[in-house]
Amino acid sequence: MNIESPAWLGNDPQAPFPPVSRALREPDGLLAAGGDLSPARLLDAYAHGIFPWYSEGQPILWWSPDPRMLFRSDGVRLSSRFRRGLRGSGWQACADTAFEAVIDACAGTPRPGQRGTWITPAMRAAYIELHRLGHAHSVEVFDGDRLVGGIYGVAIGRMFFGESMFSIASGGSKVALAALAHRLRQWGWPLIDAQVENDHLRRLGAEAWPRERFIATIGDLCGQPGVPGRWTERFGRLSASELAAPPTGG
Template sequence: MDYNGIEFLDGTSDDFPQVLVGDPYGLIAIGGNLKVSTLIKAYRQGLFPWFEDWSPIMWYSPPMRCIISNGNFKASKSLKQKINRKLFSVTADRDFANVLNRCATVEREDQNGTWIDERMASAYVSLHQAGYAHSIEVWSDGELAGGLYGVSLGRAFFGESMFHQKKDASKVALYYLCNWLDSLGFSFVDAQIPTPHLLTLGGIEISRADYLKLLHQAMAYPDFTGSWTNAFNSYYDK
């Protein structure tokens, strides 16, 4: 059922609209489910879930999207110095559940509570177990200092959330992720909603129409599924 451009889905449906209209904020559909197959279909069509713990599942495709395209991550001079001094060690898929939990519970400015509720956490753990969701962990003295997680399909990585408990640790995670994905020929990292912070790191704003064109091209390639741990370590250990 469609109402003012927003599709209402029953709990078993993954029948997302082919033409994305939605409201001015990019809300495209309400309802459905968070099964692995549904999430994969949503990402391939340019949608992602985003909702509060008290609300039904909501699916968004913002009218303006933020991406970091291949080779365009911008590291500040101070960040490069930290990376070169090897103040942190960085891994992939070593502690996905912990990264997700930290993203859900870390205190953030101008934000009360979290949008990563039990439904979302369970869904992304299932995506990780299926080989599609991945984490980057940043360690300091054996403790998790920061990280991020997201979803990999084709030659696109869809960033979901990041956190830091030591200054710049999340930026280090994003630097290592982008550098590695660049080497694999990935087209872009989807950072979803444009923010001033992301724009300083090399993010650019593009329209939904342009995003969907890039997404279509990226989805033409095979998925890089399974654990990233060994491949990531091998790349950075060489």
């Protein structure tokens, strides 16, 4: 029996990944195994539409599913009822003020159907290093001094690759996602990668793109000028009540 298996990566973080067209159909998108989580390897992976996801005790597994789930930055949908609730909310969103707290909350918040909660110690350390280097960013939602929601991911050029989000209070992750999309739309960043399809993301407005279209699009966006370093000052503070109105972008 001929059983397909992913390519095995060596130790050189500069070595290229296999073409994403070689990713397996079952499990969908599994492309390669091994390698490391160095900044160079991670940035090369994201720029080519590849991301790591694996469980403790497994080798590092690299994925590029087809189709690919993503949000348009002007396409995050919040229900009318949820928006009405935001009008009187005192929640505030900011960026890169509590990256480690966000990644830890994502790791500790199980959500069926979402891969992002499987954050191993090695993954945690790798993304904290990317954050230190100015490539990984978080958006935090605070109720006073209490962190109630957040999202984190990797930015290359004008493309944001979402990794995981969490809620401690109901709706916290939705506000984090909406705040991120709001700012990215203002900066002229059109897309947020959401990796794999699930019903929750679809309800929030995510779209499924053929992988070939996704790869071609991010190739252009990743080559454009981005926002290097920490985003805290440029992002500023965004009140949840500002997100109550439907987006006006097209």
